[in-house]
Amino acid sequence: xxxxxxxxxxxxxxxxxxxxxxxxxxxxxxxxxxxxxxxxxxxxxxxxxxxxxxxxxxxxxxxxxxxxxxxxxxxxxxxxxxxxxxxxxxxxxxxxxxxxxxxxxxxxxxxxxxxxxxxxxxxxxxxxxxxxxxxxxxxxxxxxxxxxxxxxxxxxxxxxxxxxxxxxxxxxxxxxxxxxxxxxxxxxxxxxxxxxxxxxxxxxxxxxxxxxxxxxxxxxxxxxxxxxxxxxxxxxxxxxxxxxxxxxxxxxxxxxxxxxxxxxxxxxxxxxxxxxxxxxxxxxxxxxxxxxxxxxxxxxxxxxxxxxxxxxxxxxxxxxxxxxxxxxxxxxxxxxxxxxxxxxxxxxxxxxxxxxxxxxxxxxxxxxxxxxxxxxxxxxxxxxxxxxxxxxxxxxxxxxxxxxxxxxxxxxxxxxxxxxxxxxxxxxxxxxxxxxxxxxxxxxxxxxxxxxxxxxxxxxxxxxxxxxxxxxxxxxxxxxxxxxxxxxxxxxxxxxxxxxxxxxxxxxxxxxxxxxxxxxxxxxxxxxxxxxxxxxxxxxxxxxxxxxxxxxxxxxxxxxxxxxxxxxxxxxxxxxxxxxxxxxxxxxxxxxxxxxxxxxxxxxxxxxxxxxxxxxxxxxxxxxxxxxxxxxxxxxxxxxxxxxxxxxxxxxxxxxxxxxxxxxxxxxxxxxxxxxxxxxxxxxxxxxxxxxxxxxxxxxxxxxxxxxxxxxxxxxxxxxxxxxxxxxxxxxxxxxxxxxxxxxxxxxxxxxxxxxxxxxxxxxxxxxxxxxxxxxxxxxxxxxxxxxxxxxxxxxxxxxxxxxxxxxxxxxxxxxxxxxxxxxxxxxxxxxxxxxxxxxxxxxxxxxxxxxxxxxxxxxxxxxxxxxxxxxxxxxxxxxxxxxxxxxxxxxxxxxxxxxxxxxxxxxxxxxxxxxxxxxxxxxxxxxxxxxxxxxxxxxxxxxxxxxxxxxxxxxxxxxxxxxxxxxxxxxxxxxxxxxxxxxxxxxxxxxxxxxx
Numbered sequence: 002x003x004x005x006x007x008x009x010x011x012x013x014x015x016x017x018x019x020x021x022x023x024x025x026x027x028x029x030x031x032x033x034x035x036x037x038x039x040x041x042x043x044x045x046x047x048x049x050x051x052x053x054x055x056x057x058x059x060x061x062x063x064x065x066x067x068x069x070x071x072x073x074x075x076x077x078x079x080x081x082x083x084x085x086x087x088x089x090x091x092x093x094x095x096x097x098x099x100x101x102x103x104x105x106x107x108x109x110x111x112x113x114x115x116x117x118x119x120x121x122x123x124x125x126x127x128x129x130x131x132x133x134x135x136x137x138x139x140x141x142x143x144x145x146x147x148x149x150x151x152x153x154x155x156x157x158x159x160x161x162x163x164x165x166x167x168x169x170x171x172x173x174x175x176x177x178x179x180x181x182x183x184x185x186x187x188x189x190x191x192x193x194x195x196x197x198x199x200x201x202x203x204x205x206x207x208x209x210x211x212x213x214x215x216x217x218x219x220x221x222x223x224x225x226x227x228x229x230x231x232x233x234x235x236x237x238x239x240x241x242x243x244x245x246x247x248x249x250x251x252x253x254x255x256x257x258x259x260x261x262x263x264x265x266x267x268x269x270x271x272x273x274x275x276x277x278x279x280x281x282x283x284x285x286x287x288x289x290x291x292x293x294x295x296x297x298x299x300x301x302x303x304x305x306x307x308x309x310x311x312x313x314x315x316x317x318x319x320x321x322x323x324x325x326x327x328x329x330x331x332x333x334x335x336x337x338x339x340x341x342x343x344x345x346x347x348x349x350x351x352x353x354x355x356x357x358x359x360x361x362x363x364x365x366x367x368x369x370x371x372x373x374x375x376x377x378x379x380x381x382x383x384x385x386x387x388x389x390x391x392x393x394x395x396x397x398x399x400x401x402x403x404x405x406x407x408x409x410x411x412x413x414x415x416x417x418x419x420x421x422x423x424x425x426x427x428x429x430x431x432x433x434x435x436x437x438x439x440x441x442x443x444x445x446x447x448x449x450x451x452x453x454x455x456x457x458x459x460x461x462x463x464x465x466x467x468x469x470x471x472x473x474x475x476x477x478x479x480x481x482x483x484x485x486x487x488x489x490x491x492x493x494x495x496x497x498x499x500x501x502x503x504x505x506x507x508x509x510x511x512x513x514x515x516x517x518x519x520x521x522x523x524x525x526x527x528x529x530x531x532x533x534x535x536x537x538x539x540x541x542x543x544x545x546x547x548x549x550x551x552x553x554x555x556x557x558x559x560x561x562x563x564x565x566x567x568x569x570x571x572x573x574x575x576x577x578x579x580x581x582x583x584x585x586x587x588x589x590x591x592x593x594x595x596x597x598x599x600x601x602x603x604x605x606x607x608x609x610x611x612x613x614x615x616x617x618x619x620x621x622x623x624x625x626x627x628x629x630x631x632x633x634x635x636x637x638x639x640x641x642x643x644x645x646x647x648x649x650x651x652x653x654x655x656x657x658x659x660x661x662x663x664x665x666x667x668x669x670x671x672x673x674x675x676x677x678x679x680x681x682x683x684x685x686x687x688x689x690x691x692x693x694x695x696x697x698x699x700x701x702x703x704x705x706x707x708x709x710x711x712x713x714x715x716x717x718x719x720x721x722x723x724x725x726x727x728x729x730x731x732x733x734x735x736x737x738x739x740x741x742x743x744x745x746x747x748x749x750x751x752x753x754x755x756x757x758x759x760x761x762x763x764x765x766x767x768x769x770x771x772x773x774x775x776x777x778x779x780x781x782x783x784x785x786x787x788x789x790x791x792x793x794x795x796x797x798x799x800x801x802x803x804x805x806x807x808x809x810x811x812x813x814x815x816x817x818x819x820x821x822x823x824x825x826x827x828x829x830x831x832x833x834x835x836x837x838x839x840x841x842x843x844x845x846x847x848x849x850x851x852x853x854x855x856x857x858x859x860x861x862x863x864x865x866x867x868x869x870x871x872x873x874x875x876x877x878x879x880x881x882x883x884x885x886x887x888x889x890x891x892x893x894x895x896x897x898x899x900x901x902x903x904x905x906x907x908x909x910x911x912x913x914x915x916x917x918x919x920x921x922x923x924x925x926x927x928x929x930x931x932x933x934x935x936x937x938x939x940x941x942x943x944x945x946x947x948x949x950x951x952x953x954x955x956x957x958x959x960x961x962x963x964x965x966x967x968x969x970x971x972x973x974x975x976x977x978x979x980x981x982x983x984x985x986x987x988x989x990x991x992x993x994x995x996x997x998x
Contacts, residue, residue, distance in 0.1 A: 025359065025382045026075030029366065030068065031055075031375030037365035038068075038376040043355040044096050045469065046123055047072055047454045051363055052091045052104060053376050055082060065091040065106060066376070069125055072355055075380060081125045084108070089117060093143045095152075098405065099418045100450065100469030101128060105141035105154060108132065116141045116156055118172065123469070131172055135164070143191040145199075147223065148849055151175065153199060157188045165199065165225045178225040185217050185230075190244035190254070196275065197223045197849045202244040202254050205232065215239040216256065218277060222832050231277045235260020239269060242294045242308070248459070250275040250847065255293040255306055262286055268293035268306055268325075270333060283333040287312025291325065297352035297360065300430060300457050301384075303336065304329050307349040307362055313340060322346045324364060341379065343368025356454040357433040357490075358383040383433070395494050396426035397458075398787040402483065402499030403796050404470070409803045411447065411481075411503040413474045419449070421497055423487065424463040424787050431458040431489050438468055439484045446476035447503065449483075462845050465792055476505050506540030506571075511598055511606050514574055518612045519629060525590070525614035528559055528582045535566065535598060536574035543569045545601040550579045550594055555587025583614050590614050624718050625652040626725035636728065641735035644702050645710075646679075649725065651697040653718045656685050658697055662717040665701055667710050672703065705732035736776035737868075738818045740804075741765050742797060745784035746826035746841050753918045754825040757874070757928040758784040761823045764935050765995075774953070774996045775819070779812040789826075789841040791850040798861045805865040818867045819992070822858070825925060828875030838875055862904060868992055870956060874909035874916050874927045905956055905989035907963070910979045919974050926979060930966040934959050937997035942969070952997040957990030 030036060034056030041051040049070040056063050065083035070076065083089045087110035094104040100123045108117040116139040120129040133141070139156045147153055147167065154166040161183040167175045186205035193199055199221040216239050219230040233239070237259040244254040251274055258269035262284035268291050271282040285291065289311035297305040310325035324347040327338040341347065345367035353361045359382055366377040400422040404411060411417065425431055434455040440447065449470045458464050468485075480500045487495040514534040521528045531550070537543045546566040552558055559580035566575045583592070591613045598606045630648035631638040647665065651658065660682050664671055679702035685695035703712070710730040716723050745758025762782045769778045783789050783797055805814040814820060827839040829851075837851035838858075852858065862869055909916040909927035918925040924932065934946035934954055946954055946962040963981040971979040 025380040028378040029375045035374040036376040038363035040351045065089040098467040107140040145193045194246040216241045257292045264288040266290045309348040398424040419468040425458040433490045442482040509539040509543035537569040543600045549597045624723045664715045739775040739778045740820045741780045743823040746789040755784040757825040786841045791840040823872045825874045871906045906984040954995040
C-alpha cells in the first residue's frame with residue numbers, strides 16, 4: 002500500500018475555471034492480483050467506506066473488499082475481504098441512519114451464483130449475512146433506501162431478467178416484481194429521485210432495436226409499477242455507465258457514444274426531465290477512445306464527469322488509458338479537464354464529494370503498482386469555504402430531538418439513532434457541517450457518536466440529522482440530557498438541547514390487587530366463590546402465570562385448585578375464580594385458604610384469605626334480601642359510570658316470584674321501567690336443608706343520577722312486602738382529558754391555514770376544570786413552516802401513539818379521553834389514488850414529502866382506543882392541482898375515512914366541492930363556522946349552535962350547525978357551494994366537545 006501527498010501526472014487542455022492544482026493524498030492498495038475500488042461513501046462518523054474487489058495471486062478467486070479509510074489522511078483504518086471457498090463480488094453499499102452498513106452483490110459457490118447481502122457495523126464487524134430467496138443466478142446490483150423503513154434492491158438474472166425487490170428493516174422480502182424478462186437488455190445503474198420514483202438504466206442488446214437507441218431508461222413508482230420506458234442514442238453504438246438524479250428532479254446519465262463527438266468513442270452526458278424527455282446531450286473527448294464512467298453533481302451546482310481516455314491532453318499517439326476528469330456547468334459547458342496517473346493504464350469508477358467539499362475518486366491504476374492493477378484513490382482538497390457567520394448570525398431553525406424507536410425509549414442492547422432537523426433560511430449554502438454531541442447527564446450504558454459529519458445544507462431547505470446511539474445491558478432508567486453543537490468549519494452555528502429517555506425494563510412484578518368471597522346460599526354448607534385479581538407492576542410481561550389454592554381437610558374444591566392465567570402484560574391484571582364448599586368433616590365457622598402464584602421465571606407470591614361459614618337461620622315464613630353488588634357490608638360505594646349493575650339474593654317461601662315483584666327505588670323514587678330493561682330473575686333453587694326456603698338471584702342495571710343514589714329493593718312476597726337495607730352509591734362521573742393536535746400547514750397560495758390551526762387550538766384553552774367537560778387539556782400546535790414538515794407531522798402522530806401506549810410520557814391518552822385532530826392544508830392523490838396531505842417542505846422536496854393520510858394519520862389513530870374526532874380541510878380552492886384532481890382527492894379521502902368506522906370525521910366540503918377562505922372571515926369558512934359555534938351565540942339568522950339549551954356543544958350539534966352556516970357564508974361571499982361532510986355514521990353524535998358559558 003502506498004500513501005502520498007502528491008499526484009503523479011496532470012496535463013491541462015483547457016482552463017476555463019480553476020481545476021484542482023494539488024491533491025490532498027493518494028492511496029494505492031494491492032497485492033499480486035488485480036485489485037480495484039468501485040465506490041466510496043462517507044459514513045456519518047467521517048470515515049470513508051470504500052468497496053471493491055481483490056483477486057487471489059493465482060487469479061482463481063475474486064474476493065469482495067471493504068476498506069475503511071480516514072478521510073483527512075487517507076490512511077486505511079480497516080481492510081476486510083469477503084469470500085473464502087467462494088467468490089464474492091460487491092456491487093453497492095449504503096449507510097443506515099443508525100450508522101450500520103448494508104452491502105449487496107453475489108456469491109459464487111460450486112458453480113452456482115447466489116444473491117448476497119451483508120450488514121456490518123461502522124467498524125466492519127458482521128451483524129447479519131444473508132442469501133436472499135431469489136432465483137438461481139440472481140445478482141444483486143444496487144440497494145437504496147425507500148425514505149421510510151425499507152429498502153429497494155435490484156437484481157439481474159443471467160444478464161436477462163431484471164427484478165426490483167423491496168425488503169423491510171429485518172431483510173425480509175415484502176414484494177418483488179419483474180421489470181423486464183429479457184426485452185430491455187443489461188441493467189447497469191439504479192437511482193432514486195427525490196419524488197420517490199425509481200430509475201433504472203442499461204444497455205439494449207446490440208443489433209436489437211437500433212432504431213430506438215442503445216441505451217434505455219425506465220421509471221417505476223414506489224411500488225415497482227412502470228411509469229415510462231424510453232430509449233436513447235444515435236445510429237451507431239452507445240453504452241450507459243452511470244445514472245443519477247439532481248435536486249430539481251432531472252435525470253443525468255453518462256457513458257460512451259460512437260454516434261456523436263470527435264473520436265472513436267467520446268464521453269457522453271445526457272440530461273432528461275423527470276418524465277424522461279430529453280433536455281440536452283453533450284459529448285467530450287478527443288480523437289481516440291474516451292469513456293465516461295461516473296457523474297458527480299457538486300455542491301456548487303457544477304458537475305464532474307470522470308472515466309478513462311486514450312485522447313491524452315497535449316499528446317499524440319497514446320497507447321495507454323489515463324484517468325480523465327472534466328468539470329462542466331449546469332448546462333453542460335466545459336469548465337476544465339485534466340488527466341491523472343502515470344505511464345500505464347488507469348481508470349476512475351466512482352466520484353464522491355464529502356462534507357467539507359473535497360472530492361475523491363475511486364478506481365484502479367497499473368502505474369508503479371505491486372501487481373497488474375492496484376486499487377487507487379485520490380482526494381482533492383476542499384475549495385475555500387464561504388464563512389457566512391462572519392456576516393452575522395445565521396437564520397437556522399431546528400426541530401425537537403427524537404429517538405427512532407417504536408416507543409421513543411432506549412432499552413438494553415438497542416441500536417438506534419437520534420434525529421433532529423435543521424432548516425437553512427439563508428439564501429446561501431452552509432458547508433462543511435460537523436455535529437458534536439455531548440452527553441451532559443448521560444451514563445456508561447449509552448454510547449453515542451461524538452461527532453457526525455453532514456453534507457451541506459442547501460439554501461431554504463431542511464435536513465434531517467441522524468446520530469447513531471447504542472445501549473448495553475446495564476442501561477439505567479432516566480432522562481439523558483444532550484447538548485448538540487453544529488459547526489460550519491470552525492464556526493459554531495447552532496446549539497440544540499434535548500434528552501433521550503432510557504428504560505431498563507423492570508422485571509415482571511406480581512401482586513394481589515383484590516380478593517373477595519361470595520356465598521351462593523345462606524347455610525354454612527353453601528358453595529362459595531373466591532375471586533382474585535393479580536396485577537403485574539413490572540415493565541415486562543409475566544408468562545405462564547398460575548395460581549394454586551391450598552385447602553385444609555374438610556374443605557371440598559368444586560373447581561380445579563390449579564388455575565392457569567397465561568401471560569399478564571405490563572401494568573395489566575387478570576382475574577381468577579375458585580369455588581369451594583365446606584363439608585361435615587370440617588369444624589369451625591371460618592377457613593384460611595392459601596394462594597400461591599408462580600410464573601415461568603419462578604417468581605412466587607403468596608397470600609392467605611379467610612372465608613366465613615356464617616349461618617342465616619330462617620323459619621318457613623322468613624324472607625330475606627341480601628345485596629351481593631354492592632356488597633352488603635359496604636354501605637357506601639363510590640362509582641364513576643352512569644349505570645350500575647345491582648345484584649342481590651332473595652330468600653322467600655314463595656316458589657313463584659316473577660319479574661315485577663321486585664321494585665328498585667332510587668332516592669325514594671321508582672325509575673321509569675324503560676331504564677330497567679336489563680332486569681333478570683333466576684328460577685328458584687330449594688335450600689339443601691329442606692326448610693322450604695327458596696332462593697332467587699336478582700340482577701338489574703340501573704341509571705344513576707350525579708351525587709348520592711340511595712338504593713333499596715322492595716319485594717312482594719306471600720307474607721307481605723319486605724324491604725332491603727339502603728345502599729348508597731355515590732356517582733361522580735370521571736372527567737376525561739382532552740388531547741388536541743392542531744395542524745395548519747403554510748402554503749404560498751393559502752393565507753389562513755396557520756391561523757385556522759392557531760384559533761382552533763386556542764378555542765379549547767378554557768375547557769378544563771371541575772365545572773367543565775374535561776379534567777386536563779393537552780394542546781399541541783403545528784402551524785409554522787419549521788414544524789409542519791413531513792417528519793415533524795409524522796413525529797407528532799407517533800408521539801400520540803406513544804402517549805397512549807406508555808405511562809412514562811406526560812399527557813397519557815386513556816380510553817375514556819377525547820382526542821381531536823385538526824388539519825388544514827392542501828391535499829392530493831398520488832398515482833395509486835392514495836390521499837396525501839402536502840407538508841410544508843412539499844415545495845422543496847415534492848411528492849416525497851407528502852403525508853400519507855391512511856398510513857401516517859389514520860393507521861396510527863386506529864391504534865389509539867379513545868374517542869377520536871378528525872376535522873380536515875385539505876381540498877382548498879387555492880390548490881394548484883386543479884378542480885379535477887381535487888375531486889379525485891376528495892373521493893379518495895371519503896373512501897379512506899369510510900374504512901375506519903371508529904373515527905368521527907368532519908371534512909370541510911363534499912366530494913365535488915372546494916373549500917374557501919376569505920379576508921373578511923380571517924379564517925377558512927369551515928374553521929370560522931366552528932369558532933362561531935363555540936361562541937354559543939345565536940346568529941342574526943336565528944341559527945343556534947346549542948338548540949337544546951344545555952350549554953354543551955355535542956359533535957352532532959356541531960355538524961348540524963356547520964351544515965347550515967358554512968353554505969350560507971360561502972354563497973354570500975364566493976357565490977359558490979361548500980357543504981361540510983360527516984363520515985362517522987352517528988357513532989359520536991352525542992359526545993360533548995365544548996362547554997358554553
